[in-house]
Amino acid sequence: MAHLRxxxxxxxxxxxxxxxxVAAFEGKASALAIRLLGLRALAARCAAERLAGRDPGPLxxxxxxxxAELQQAIVELLxxxxxxxxxxxxxxxxxxxxxxxxxxxxxxxxxxxxxxLQGLGPTGASDAQGRLIAALFxxxx
Amino acid sequence: MDFSxxxxxxLLQESIARYMHDDYPFTERQxxxxxxxxxxxxxxxxxxxxxxxxxxxxxxxxxxxxxxxxSMVMWEQFGKGLIIEPLLATVVLAGGVLRLGGNKAxxxxxxxxxxxxxxxAALAFxxxxxxxxxxxxxxxxxxxxxxxxxxGHKAVVLNGPAADWLVVSARSSGAQRDEAGISLFLVPAGAxxxxxRDYPTVDGFTASEVYFADVELRAExxxxxxxxxxxxxxxxxxxxxxxxxxxxxxxxxxxxxxTVEYCKTRKQFGQPIGKFQVLQHRxxxxxxxxxxxxxxxxxxxxxxxEGYGPQAQKAASAFKVQVGKSGRFVGQSAVQLHxxxxxxxxxxxxxxxxxxxMIDTLFGNVDHHLKRFGSL
Numbered sequence: 001m002a003h004l005r006x007x008x009x010x011x012x013x014x015x016x017x018x019x020x021x022v023a024a025f026e027g028k029a030s031a032l033a034i035r036l037l038g039l040r041a042l043a044a045r046c047a048a049e050r051l052a053g054r055d056p057g058p059l060x061x062x063x064x065x066x067x068a069e070l071q072q073a074i075v076e077l078l079x080x081x082x083x084x085x086x087x088x089x090x091x092x093x094x095x096x097x098x099x100x101x102x103x104x105x106x107x108x109x110x111x112x113x114x115x116x117l118q119g120l121g122p123t124g125a126s127d128a129q130g131r132l133i134a135a136l137f138x139x140x141x
Numbered sequence: 142m143d144f145s146x147x148x149x150x151x152l153l154q155e156s157i158a159r160y161m162h163d164d165y166p167f168t169e170r171q172x173x174x175x176x177x178x179x180x181x182x183x184x185x186x187x188x189x190x191x192x193x194x195x196x197x198x199x200x201x202x203x204x205x206x207x208x209x210x211x212s213m214v215m216w217e218q219f220g221k222g223l224i225i226e227p228l229l230a231t232v233v234l235a236g237g238v239l240r241l242g243g244n245k246a247x248x249x250x251x252x253x254x255x256x257x258x259x260x261x262a263a264l265a266f267x268x269x270x271x272x273x274x275x276x277x278x279x280x281x282x283x284x285x286x287x288x289x290x291x292x293g294h295k296a297v298v299l300n301g302p303a304a305d306w307l308v309v310s311a312r313s314s315g316a317q318r319d320e321a322g323i324s325l326f327l328v329p330a331g332a333x334x335x336x337x338r339d340y341p342t343v344d345g346f347t348a349s350e351v352y353f354a355d356v357e358l359r360a361e362x363x364x365x366x367x368x369x370x371x372x373x374x375x376x377x378x379x380x381x382x383x384x385x386x387x388x389x390x391x392x393x394x395x396x397x398x399x400t401v402e403y404c405k406t407r408k409q410f411g412q413p414i415g416k417f418q419v420l421q422h423r424x425x426x427x428x429x430x431x432x433x434x435x436x437x438x439x440x441x442x443x444x445x446x447e448g449y450g451p452q453a454q455k456a457a458s459a460f461k462v463q464v465g466k467s468g469r470f471v472g473q474s475a476v477q478l479h480x481x482x483x484x485x486x487x488x489x490x491x492x493x494x495x496x497x498x499m500i501d502t503l504f505g506n507v508d509h510h511l512k513r514f515g516s517l
Contacts, residue, residue: 088343
């Protein structure tokens with residue numbers, strides 16, 4: 001998130017403002033920050049249960065699923081912030097021998113966006129983790 | 142309302158569909174993407190011979206006089222084929238500026254070569270700080286000595302590496318973001334003072350950062366009136382939106398159909414995964430998103446066919462918003478329903494997804510066009 005905030009503070013919107021000052025971007029970034037806060041609270045609950053010697057149940061799996069989704073949402077917003085530089089192939093741009101093309105955070109974000117997608121959604125890793133949560137429900141009932 | 146195509150339009154649709162199916166296999170496309178060549182010279186020649194490069198140009202200029210509906214018909218099929226030949230950059234964008242704003246001498250000099258497949262062109266309109274605002278320009282064209290002196294940096298110029306000619310937007314008067322004072326120039330790519338940094342794009346095309354350092358331009362390189370280039374540029378960009386939007390609709394059709402087929406055959410727990418209700422619902426949603434985008438494609442083509450103005454602009458923005466939303470949903474769903482192989486290089490699914498993702502960015506993303514739609 002700190003990375004995202006820096007990127008939004010550096011990038012212009014075509015009207016002379018920084019993206020961090022644009023309501024649409026600020027709203028999206030804040031929504032992601034709230035999701036991150038929620039995950040931190042969830043992680044704290046998991047840790048507390050473990051420290052108390054209790055089984056945290058499906059919470060750690062949920063933490064993993066939601067963390068992967070949040071990570072993807074953050075890189076999506078980074079790529080959106082990159083504008084036209086989100087079009088550049090990340091490997092070629094990262095390796096360009098004349099120095100970087102576009103903002104330094106754009107190419108890694110595009111790479112992460114493409115790599116992270118397949119783990120999400122039905123049939124992905126998050127689906128397997130969802131099944132695990134469902135199995136834990138059955139075990140508990 | 143009549144959504145049926147004329148005989149000529151249906152013939153154009155059929156001929157491109159047949160070529161894409163028979164002569165443009167995905168494996169061949171991938172060979173070109175991985176090669177040092179930016180596109181297939183053979184396909185480009187064939188496109189020229191089949192007359193496709195001349196469709197939008199007037200008959201007086203050697204073209205076929207096609208309009209928005211012909212563009213829609215063509216690009217939907219090109220989307221299914223996932224072409225990497227630079228029709229968008231050369232014919233729709235740079236060619237579009239010349240078609241709408243070029244004088245006879247400029248058209249005579251370049252359009253026959255474009256239509257014949259002998260010249261490549263690119264539209265250099267975006268700048269690093271400008272995001273999607275066509276008027277945010279730091280590139281300047283200072284009048285003097287019977288011409289102009291061009292200085293500046295253009296970002297992500299599609300087809301820049303192959304272009305023989307660049308159509309460049311630059312500020313000839315006014316402040317950085319003024320709507321007025323923007324002029325368009327036809328610049329030879331090899332002119333003294335022009336330099337490039339080339340790179341591939343995520344979806345297999347090529348682009349360049351183009352730098353102009355004291356490039357001396359003659360007065361006759363000006364396209365249209367000095368300082369009045371902004372409306373012309375906007376119209377060409379809206380025509381580009383219709384083209385890439387229709388291309389996206391073609392991509393989405395392939396993705397939802399291929400995904401349905403895959404889910405019918407891929408088995409898990411002893412049955413095809415398409416039997417699982419959660420996946421069936423996802424595929425139904427993919428279909429509905431595709432059809433919704435297709436409906437707005439027709440709407441945008443018809444509005445633009447009626448004449449370019451606020452209604453056409455509004456329809457173009459509405460279409461771009463829907464394409465952005467639908468393309469994202471259909472693309473992501475297709476990758477996810479194909480599991481780990483969805484993004485592999487060998488399977489076409491990930492490549493369609495990449496193209497859809499890039500189309501969302503081209504000419505302004507969902508947020509940009511929501512705002513524009515609301516302001517028109």
